[in-house]
Amino acid sequence: MDLAAQILALGVRARTAARQLASASRARKDAALLACADALVVAEAEILAANAADLSAAAARGISGALLDRLRLDPQRLADIAQQVGEVAALPDPVGEILREWTPPSGIRIAKVRVPIGVVGIVFESRPNVTSDAAALCLKSGNACILRGGSEALRSNTAIAGALRRGLENSGLPADAIQLVESTDRDAIRLLAQLEKHIDLIVPRGGEGLIRAVVEHARIPVIKHYTGLCILYVDAAADLAMARDIALNAKTQRPGVCNAIETLLVHRDIAAEALPVLGAALRAAGVELRADPAARTILGEAHCSAAQPADWETEFLDLVLAVRVVDSLDDALAHIERYGSHHSDAIVTRDAAAAERFLNEADSATVYWNASTRFTDGGAFGFGAEIGISTDKLHARGPMGLEELTTYKYVIRGAGEVRH
Amino acid sequence: MDLAAQILALGVRARTAARQLASASRARKDAALLACADALVVAEAEILAANAADLSAAAARGISGALLDRLRLDPQRLADIAQQVGEVAALPDPVGEILREWTPPSGIRIAKVRVPIGVVGIVFESRPNVTSDAAALCLKSGNACILRGGSEALRSNTAIAGALRRGLENSGLPADAIQLVESTDRDAIRLLAQLEKHIDLIVPRGGEGLIRAVVEHARIPVIKHYTGLCILYVDAAADLAMARDIALNAKTQRPGVCNAIETLLVHRDIAAEALPVLGAALRAAGVELRADPAARTILGEAHCSAAQPADWETEFLDLVLAVRVVDSLDDALAHIERYGSHHSDAIVTRDAAAAERFLNEADSATVYWNASTRFTDGGAFGFGAEIGISTDKLHARGPMGLEELTTYKYVIRGAGEVRH
Numbered sequence: 001m002d003l004a005a006q007i008l009a010l011g012v013r014a015r016t017a018a019r020q021l022a023s024a025s026r027a028r029k030d031a032a033l034l035a036c037a038d039a040l041v042v043a044e045a046e047i048l049a050a051n052a053a054d055l056s057a058a059a060a061r062g063i064s065g066a067l068l069d070r071l072r073l074d075p076q077r078l079a080d081i082a083q084q085v086g087e088v089a090a091l092p093d094p095v096g097e098i099l100r101e102w103t104p105p106s107g108i109r110i111a112k113v114r115v116p117i118g119v120v121g122i123v124f125e126s127r128p129n130v131t132s133d134a135a136a137l138c139l140k141s142g143n144a145c146i147l148r149g150g151s152e153a154l155r156s157n158t159a160i161a162g163a164l165r166r167g168l169e170n171s172g173l174p175a176d177a178i179q180l181v182e183s184t185d186r187d188a189i190r191l192l193a194q195l196e197k198h199i200d201l202i203v204p205r206g207g208e209g210l211i212r213a214v215v216e217h218a219r220i221p222v223i224k225h226y227t228g229l230c231i232l233y234v235d236a237a238a239d240l241a242m243a244r245d246i247a248l249n250a251k252t253q254r255p256g257v258c259n260a261i262e263t264l265l266v267h268r269d270i271a272a273e274a275l276p277v278l279g280a281a282l283r284a285a286g287v288e289l290r291a292d293p294a295a296r297t298i299l300g301e302a303h304c305s306a307a308q309p310a311d312w313e314t315e316f317l318d319l320v321l322a323v324r325v326v327d328s329l330d331d332a333l334a335h336i337e338r339y340g341s342h343h344s345d346a347i348v349t350r351d352a353a354a355a356e357r358f359l360n361e362a363d364s365a366t367v368y369w370n371a372s373t374r375f376t377d378g379g380a381f382g383f384g385a386e387i388g389i390s391t392d393k394l395h396a397r398g399p400m401g402l403e404e405l406t407t408y409k410y411v412i413r414g415a416g417e418v419r420h
Numbered sequence: 421m422d423l424a425a426q427i428l429a430l431g432v433r434a435r436t437a438a439r440q441l442a443s444a445s446r447a448r449k450d451a452a453l454l455a456c457a458d459a460l461v462v463a464e465a466e467i468l469a470a471n472a473a474d475l476s477a478a479a480a481r482g483i484s485g486a487l488l489d490r491l492r493l494d495p496q497r498l499a500d501i502a503q504q505v506g507e508v509a510a511l512p513d514p515v516g517e518i519l520r521e522w523t524p525p526s527g528i529r530i531a532k533v534r535v536p537i538g539v540v541g542i543v544f545e546s547r548p549n550v551t552s553d554a555a556a557l558c559l560k561s562g563n564a565c566i567l568r569g570g571s572e573a574l575r576s577n578t579a580i581a582g583a584l585r586r587g588l589e590n591s592g593l594p595a596d597a598i599q600l601v602e603s604t605d606r607d608a609i610r611l612l613a614q615l616e617k618h619i620d621l622i623v624p625r626g627g628e629g630l631i632r633a634v635v636e637h638a639r640i641p642v643i644k645h646y647t648g649l650c651i652l653y654v655d656a657a658a659d660l661a662m663a664r665d666i667a668l669n670a671k672t673q674r675p676g677v678c679n680a681i682e683t684l685l686v687h688r689d690i691a692a693e694a695l696p697v698l699g700a701a702l703r704a705a706g707v708e709l710r711a712d713p714a715a716r717t718i719l720g721e722a723h724c725s726a727a728q729p730a731d732w733e734t735e736f737l738d739l740v741l742a743v744r745v746v747d748s749l750d751d752a753l754a755h756i757e758r759y760g761s762h763h764s765d766a767i768v769t770r771d772a773a774a775a776e777r778f779l780n781e782a783d784s785a786t787v788y789w790n791a792s793t794r795f796t797d798g799g800a801f802g803f804g805a806e807i808g809i810s811t812d813k814l815h816a817r818g819p820m821g822l823e824e825l826t827t828y829k830y831v832i833r834g835a836g837e838v839r840h
Binding site: 019022023102104105106108110117118196200201215216218219221222223239242245246248249250253337355359360361363364365366367368369370371372374375376380381382392393394395397398407408409410411412413414415416417418419 | 439442443522524525526528530537538616620621635636638639641642643659662665666668669670673757775779780781783784785786787788789790791792794795796800801802812813814815817818827828829830831832833834835836837838839
């Protein structure tokens with residue numbers, strides 16, 4: 001069977017499974033999630049053997065360090081993965097929620113009801129835990145999923161998906177609610193993104209190259225999860241100790257994640273006082289500073305390098321921070337508009353009017369006043385689980401949990417009403 | 421300037437205008453809508469002259485009948501168009517609505533706030549009133565719009581857009597909040613659909629060819645507005661008089677619209693009793709019936725033709741109805757799944773269990789129990805206005821009004837909180 005036929009077959013089976021899942025009760029879906037968690041535990045030896053094979057193949061290709069570690073499973077990590085699948089069962093079921101109910105003058109009763117999206121395609125890179133996380137969230141929200149992970153994790157993903165499918169079978173729900181693309185051919189991404197009759201949504205999670213590959217070909221809706229270029233603006237009226245604590249936290253608590261800051265903007269009126277405090281704290285935490293001329297004069301040439309144009313548009317995802325002095329709130333907003341990725345941006349200030357302008361005018365999924373950008377995620381928002389953080393504006397923006405994996409339909413009950 | 425540069429320039433100007441509109445108060449936007457309505461009245465002579473030129477060019481190309489009528493403006497139609505623009509001012513402003521507010525354990529206060537999408541591209545076919553309707557709804561919801569109408573209405577659309585832009589100027593809002601693509605080159609659609617930095621959403625409204633042209637090239641989110649293949653299912657436990665009234669209304673009240681039915685399914689157990697009643701009423705209203713063998717036997721060969729395979733998948737948009745006898749509710753649902761367009765589908769029955777199964781399992785934007793499918797529109801739903809009816813599942817499904825032209829952002833207010 002050629003690749004196009006394989007992908008089509010996945011889509012057809014997913015659509016059938018999605019129909020069955022859509023009307024499955026919460027109890028049945030939760031029982032299936034627990035059965036999937038059990039099946040992962042039962043399959044420990046098989047999954048770890050598959051992972052060991054992935055790891056040695058990756059090592060043989062010269063992959064090492066953090067990348068190799070992301071790929072690695074061990075008994076504890078696998079136990080955590082199984083536990084997370086089980087925990088999704090405890091979350092509320094979004095399906096069936098009545099979002100609004102009303103009766104227009106015609107007398108028909110209209111209910112706007114939350115329903116599953118249908119079939120969700122998830123395209124991701126190396127970490128094998130994404131396989132089970134994404135599958136569990138799709139299952140809980142009543143969606144069938146088609147997963148396409150990175151080629152270096154194919155053996156691990158195949159073993160994990162196999163266990164999850166056995167869990168579904170054990171619980172009496174269709175195994176085809178969770179399917180994995182087992183081809184490593186990059187063309188599979190294009191084929192998935194064009195399967196408009198059988199897939200309702202594609203969620204790419206990973207680097208820019210992966211997301212571009214999906215967007216380029218997509219004929220179905222895509223919700224993109226780019227990493228973030230987040231910016232902290234320290235206003236003229238900032239509390240300096242607060243600005244320092246937030247800058248430190250947002251840059252250093254976990255520099256490799258999308259809600260860490262990459263750029264610090266400081267208002268000119270406070271720069272001479274603020275930059276030495278901020279700079280010393282950041283440098284003490286191991287942060288390399290790349291400053292514009294005004295900031296560099298204050299920080300001292302020995303304590304920072306000269307920012308290059310590319311630094312304003314780079315997501316360092318590392319202990320590196322671009323620093324710039326701005327003349328005004330307007331300049332800060334213009335910088336954020338031009339260079340930011342509209343993910344998470346923050347202002348530190350005591351000036352409520354400046355804060356409200358910032359909150360209104362910064363066109364980002366999440367805007368902060370006097371808090372760290374690190375809070376942008378499903379866990380910190382209290383969503384219980386997260387399929388990712390959307391950098392798109394449509395359907396889902398920001399942290400994307402179970403509700404964002406649903407849509408709605410209008411259910412209308414009448415007594416024979418006709419239109420006049 | 422080449423076409424790509426023209427389209428890019430439209431996008432850059434729209435983005436700037438969108439920033440200004442996003443923080444415009446309700447009072448300013450409403451004043452602008454009234455100024456736009458006035459400007460349309462003032463420009464009557466200019467708009468009607470432009471329309472007369474479009475009409476004679478169209479007539480010279482052999483366009484006639486309903487198509488020519490859709491293109492035609494007269495003083496009354498133009499007055500109606502201006503009035504509709506003014507009426508949008510009276511609708512509630514969706515922007516700024518707080519959708520949810522909460523405080524997670526970290527202590528930050530999170531508000532999910534409704535905000536404009538930004539820049540909306542609307543690609544449509546011949547009716548010039550779409551130009552002003554779409555522009556008014558975008559303006560009210562704080563979005564800049566880029567409009568691309570049909571080439572046969574270019575002079576009319578240019579005159580209307582010019583008047584609307586003068587209205588914006590008169591009210592002090594940026595004229596670039598409403599822009600029209602003045603090129604008739606079909607490549608403009610592709611260029612718009614790929615302008616991902618400057619357009620946030622594309623809404624194609626029109627025939628399948630137009631929508632395909634957008635989807636094929638799009639790198640930005642698209643909300644499609646296909647016309648509908650709507651289906652009425654008369655269950656074994658139907659009230660016959662109600663079934664007759666609903667079938668008549670759904671087929672004949674306005675056969676050329678997307679929420680009219682194209683197919684009638686009748687349960688075998690009631691077919692011998694129901695089909696003669698339904699058939700007689702429909703034929704008396706001028707409906708041509710195309711029936712499957714079982715239905716044809718009951719209706720009588722003289723009263724219907726034999727349905728061809730293509731009839732089940734045809735949106736007649738005319739006084740033609742495909743009729744079929746089904747063995748069960750499951751068969752009806754399978755037919756709807758296979759042939760329907762997931763727009764609006766209805767069941768007529770006294771059997772509540774059958775109705776609830778239908779309402780749950782028919783995967784359509786709007787599902788009806790004992791009411792006519794003709795209610796699927798923004799007016800009948802009480803939305804006050806409508807940009808169209810989405811046949812997509814993501815972001816907006818079914819009638820799409822002002823709320824569906826918005827997205828949300830998370831606004832977070834803290835007191836120095838950092839992530840642990």
